[in-house]
Amino acid sequence: MKPATKFALGAAVIIGAVSVMMFEGVRQTGTYFLTPTQLVERVRDDSTFHDVGLKVSAKVVRGSISRDVASRQIDFRISDGLAEFPVRYVGLVPDTFTDANDIDVVVEGKFGRDGVFHAVDVIAKCGSRYEAVWEEPSGTLTRR
Amino acid sequence: MTLLGDFALWAAMLIGLWTAAMAFFGPWQSRPALATSVTRGAHAACLALLVAAVALWRGLFTHDFNIEYVAAYTARNLPDYYLVTAFWAGQKGSLLFWAVVLSIFGALAQLLTPSRHRNLLPHVAGVTSVVLAFFVGVMLFGDGANPFERLPFTPPDGRGLNPQLQNPGMIAHPPTLYLGYISITIPFAFAIAALLARRLDTGWIIAMRKWALASWLFLSIGITIGMWWAYVELGWGGVWAWDPVENASLHPWLTLTAFLHSVMIQEKRGMLKRWNVALVIGTFLLSIFGTFITRSGVIASVHSFTQSDVGYFFLAFLCVTAIASFTLLYTRWPSLAPEAQLESMLSREGAFLYNNLALVGIAFSVLWGTLFPILSEAVRGTKMTVGPAFFNRVNVPLGLFLLLLTGIGPLIAWRKASVANLRRQFIAPTVGGLVTLVAMLALGMRAFYPLVSLSLAGFVTVTVIQEFTRGVRARMRLHAEHVALALVHLVGRNRRRYGGYVVHIGIVLYFVAFTGMAFRTEKTVELAPLESSTIRSPYGHTYTLTHQGVSQYAALNRHVSAATLDVARDGVRIGSIKSEKRQHVDSFGNPTFEPSTEVGIRSDLREDLYVVFSGTPDGTERAQYKIVVNPLVSWFWIGGVVLVIGGLLTMWPGGPQIRVARRIVPQAGYAVPLATVAK
Numbered sequence: 001m002k003p004a005t006k007f008a009l010g011a012a013v014i015i016g017a018v019s020v021m022m023f024e025g026v027r028q029t030g031t032y033f034l035t036p037t038q039l040v041e042r043v044r045d046d047s048t049f050h051d052v053g054l055k056v057s058a059k060v061v062r063g064s065i066s067r068d069v070a071s072r073q074i075d076f077r078i079s080d081g082l083a084e085f086p087v088r089y090v091g092l093v094p095d096t097f098t099d100a101n102d103i104d105v106v107v108e109g110k111f112g113r114d115g116v117f118h119a120v121d122v123i124a125k126c127g128s129r130y131e132a133v134w135e136e137p138s139g140t141l142t143r144r
Numbered sequence: 145m146t147l148l149g150d151f152a153l154w155a156a157m158l159i160g161l162w163t164a165a166m167a168f169f170g171p172w173q174s175r176p177a178l179a180t181s182v183t184r185g186a187h188a189a190c191l192a193l194l195v196a197a198v199a200l201w202r203g204l205f206t207h208d209f210n211i212e213y214v215a216a217y218t219a220r221n222l223p224d225y226y227l228v229t230a231f232w233a234g235q236k237g238s239l240l241f242w243a244v245v246l247s248i249f250g251a252l253a254q255l256l257t258p259s260r261h262r263n264l265l266p267h268v269a270g271v272t273s274v275v276l277a278f279f280v281g282v283m284l285f286g287d288g289a290n291p292f293e294r295l296p297f298t299p300p301d302g303r304g305l306n307p308q309l310q311n312p313g314m315i316a317h318p319p320t321l322y323l324g325y326i327s328i329t330i331p332f333a334f335a336i337a338a339l340l341a342r343r344l345d346t347g348w349i350i351a352m353r354k355w356a357l358a359s360w361l362f363l364s365i366g367i368t369i370g371m372w373w374a375y376v377e378l379g380w381g382g383v384w385a386w387d388p389v390e391n392a393s394l395h396p397w398l399t400l401t402a403f404l405h406s407v408m409i410q411e412k413r414g415m416l417k418r419w420n421v422a423l424v425i426g427t428f429l430l431s432i433f434g435t436f437i438t439r440s441g442v443i444a445s446v447h448s449f450t451q452s453d454v455g456y457f458f459l460a461f462l463c464v465t466a467i468a469s470f471t472l473l474y475t476r477w478p479s480l481a482p483e484a485q486l487e488s489m490l491s492r493e494g495a496f497l498y499n500n501l502a503l504v505g506i507a508f509s510v511l512w513g514t515l516f517p518i519l520s521e522a523v524r525g526t527k528m529t530v531g532p533a534f535f536n537r538v539n540v541p542l543g544l545f546l547l548l549l550t551g552i553g554p555l556i557a558w559r560k561a562s563v564a565n566l567r568r569q570f571i572a573p574t575v576g577g578l579v580t581l582v583a584m585l586a587l588g589m590r591a592f593y594p595l596v597s598l599s600l601a602g603f604v605t606v607t608v609i610q611e612f613t614r615g616v617r618a619r620m621r622l623h624a625e626h627v628a629l630a631l632v633h634l635v636g637r638n639r640r641r642y643g644g645y646v647v648h649i650g651i652v653l654y655f656v657a658f659t660g661m662a663f664r665t666e667k668t669v670e671l672a673p674l675e676s677s678t679i680r681s682p683y684g685h686t687y688t689l690t691h692q693g694v695s696q697y698a699a700l701n702r703h704v705s706a707a708t709l710d711v712a713r714d715g716v717r718i719g720s721i722k723s724e725k726r727q728h729v730d731s732f733g734n735p736t737f738e739p740s741t742e743v744g745i746r747s748d749l750r751e752d753l754y755v756v757f758s759g760t761p762d763g764t765e766r767a768q769y770k771i772v773v774n775p776l777v778s779w780f781w782i783g784g785v786v787l788v789i790g791g792l793l794t795m796w797p798g799g800p801q802i803r804v805a806r807r808i809v810p811q812a813g814y815a816v817p818l819a820t821v822a823k
Contacts, residue, residue, distance in 0.1 A: 003485075003486045003487055003488050003489055003494075004485060004486050006489045007486060007489055007494060007497055010489070010498065011497075011498075011501055014498070014501055014502070014505065014545075015501075015505070017541075018505050018508075018509060018538065018542065021509075021537060021538045021541070022509055022512060022534075022538055024537075025530065025533070025534040025537045025538050026516065026528075026530055026534065028533075029530055029531060029533040029534045029537070030516070030520075030528045030529070030530050030534070031528060031529050031530070031531065032526060032527070032528055033517055033527040033528055033529045034526070034527065038526075055529060067761070069761040069762050072668075072670070072761070072768070091668065092668060092758045092768065092770060094379075098738060
C-alpha cells in the first residue's frame, strides 16, 4: 500500500471519529434555545417539552424580581413582549442582573408543568456593556 | 479635530483605493516609477491614519464630550491611562485602531521585506490597501461607526468606561489580540501576491514567515491575557468558557499553528503547497469572521458589542474575499503541484500531516459548535446551542492526540524513520511518560483524561530535554565549549528549531494547567462575621475561611464594599483574602453602571484559592461568598511567558542565513560562502 493511501486511511479514521464525537456531542449536550413565545407554543403542541432542559432568551419584566434572602431563591418574570412566565432560581446571580432596564437574560433549565421555569443557570446580558444611548436635550444618560 | 480626523479618513480611503487599483490593474510591471508609487501608497495611507489616530486621542484627552465616542467611553474622573485605552474600548474606536495598525503593518511590510522579494511588493500593497479601504469604508459609511461623529449637544460629563474594562488586563488584551488578527493580513497579502504574480516557489513563504510568526505570537499573547482577564475580572472562577467570542480568537490561532508546521514540509520537501496557501487564506478569513461574530450579534454572546449593521459589512467582505481568493487559488492549481510524495507514514512529514489534521479538526469542531445555533435554525427551524460539554468532549481527545504528536514530530526522521532511529529517539521520552503515569497513580489520581494528559506532558518534556542535551553535548565535544556557551551557541545558530522546542514546553504547561481545571472544587456559602467555612483542596488540604466583616469606603471613582476572609490551611493561618463589590460613580457622585465585583485570589504554584464576594443579602454584615479551589492555574501564566520567550527566540532577527548558504555552487574547486560575503 502506498504511504499516501495509508495516510488517507488514517485521516479517514480520525475524521470519522471526530464526526461521531461531534454528532454524539450535539445529540447528548445540545440544548434548545428558544424565545418565550416559541417555548409556550412548543409546550402546547408537545407536553414532553416540560421534561427537557432548554435555554430561553428574553427580557426581565421590570420590577418583577423578588428575592428570598434566607434561601437565596430568586423569583422573576421574563417576556419577549408576547409570552410571559415566571422563573425561579436558587443561587447567585451576576452583577448585571437587575429588573430596572429591560435587561436581556438567558435562563437555562426546565419549564415545569406548574407553569414556572425552574432555572439552573441565569446569564444576564448587559446590552449597555459597550454602548450608550443619548437622550436629548438634558444630556442625561440612559442605557439600552 | 473631528474635521481633521474625518478628512484623514477620507484621504486614507482614496489613497487605499488608488493604490489597490494601480496594483491590480496598472501597468507597473513595465513602469518602475508606477511600482514605486504603488508601494508608497502604503506609506501615505499610514500617515493619513496616524493623523486620524492623533485626532481621536486628542479628543479623548481634552474631554471633548461633544464627540459622541469620547462622551460614551470616558468621564472626567477616569484615570489618564484609561483615556489611552478608551481608544479601543468601543466599536468605533476599535475599527479605527484596526485601520491604523493595519496601515502601519502594511507600511512595515514594504520597508522590512528584503529586496530579493521586491517584485511581490506592489501586489502586497494592493491587498493591504483593499483591506484598509474596507475598514475605513466601514467607518465612513457604516451606521454609527464613525468615531468622529459629534453630538447635537455637549453633555457635562461623559458616561465613563465600563468597570469591567478598568483592569490592567484590558489595557493589554484587546490591542494584542487585535495585533494578531490584523497582522494576519500581511501573510495573506503575500500569498495573494504570489498567486497573482505566479511566483509560487517558496520565496513568498520566506518573505512572510516572520509575519506569520509575529501574528501567531500576538494571538497567543492576546488569548492568554484574555484568559487572565476573564479569570480575575469576570468572577466565575474559570479561564475559558467556550463563548463564541473566545472561540473566534481560537479559530485563526489553530489554523495558523497548523500553517507554521506544514510550512516546514514545503520548505524541506516541496510538498503541501496548495494546502499552505489555503491555510493562509483560511486564517485570514477566520480573523474577519471573528470580527463579524463580535460585531453583528448574530450569535448570542455575553461579550457582544451592540448589534449594528456593521456586522453585515463584514459578512459581505468575508464572502467576496473568500470567493475571490479561492478562485484565484483554483486558477493557479497546476503550478502548485507537489515536488515530492509522502514516502512513509513513519516520518516527520507523516507526523506533521496528522498534526495539521488534528489542528484543523479542532478548528472545524469549534467553528461548528459556535455556528450551531444558526445551522440548527436554518436546517431544522429550531435554534439549538451546545455548551462547554460539547467542546470538551470533542476537543479533549483531539487535544491529547495533538500533544502526543508534539512529542513525536521533532524526534522522528524526515522521509522514512528507521527502527534504529525510533529506538534511539523514543526510549527516554517513553520512559519519562511512564514514570509520570506511575507517579500520578501512586499519588492517587484515577481520572482517565488527566492521567493521559500528564503522562503525555512528561513524554513531551523529556523529548525537549533530550534534544537540548544532545545538541549541547555535541557542541561540547566538537567545539570544546563550556556547557553554558554551548547552549547559547546551539540556540543562537538554530533559533527556529530550539525556539520551537521552548514553545512546545509552553504548550505542555497549558495542558498541565487545563488538567488542573478538571479538579476544581467550589461551594457557595453565607457567613455571619467570625463564622467559618471549610473547603478541601484536591491535594488533601483543608482550608478554613473565617468571615471578618464588611467595610465600606469611597475611592477615586467608586464606592467600595470590601469583605475580608481570614484563611487557614490545615489549621495554620496563612493570610487573608479580600473581595470587593464596587459601585462606580460619575464626577457628580451619581452611580454609573451596575455594581461590579473584584475577586480575591490567593495564588501559589500548586493551587489558587479564589473568593467572590457576592453581596450582603440582608444589609447587615452577613456576606455571601463563592469559594473556589483551582489547582495549577498559575501554570497558564507561566506557560504563557515560556511560550512568548520561545516565540521571540524563533523570530529574533539575524542568525545564519541557511537559505542563502544552500545556493552555494562550487565553481572551479571554490565554494564561495555567499552568506558571509553578504555580511
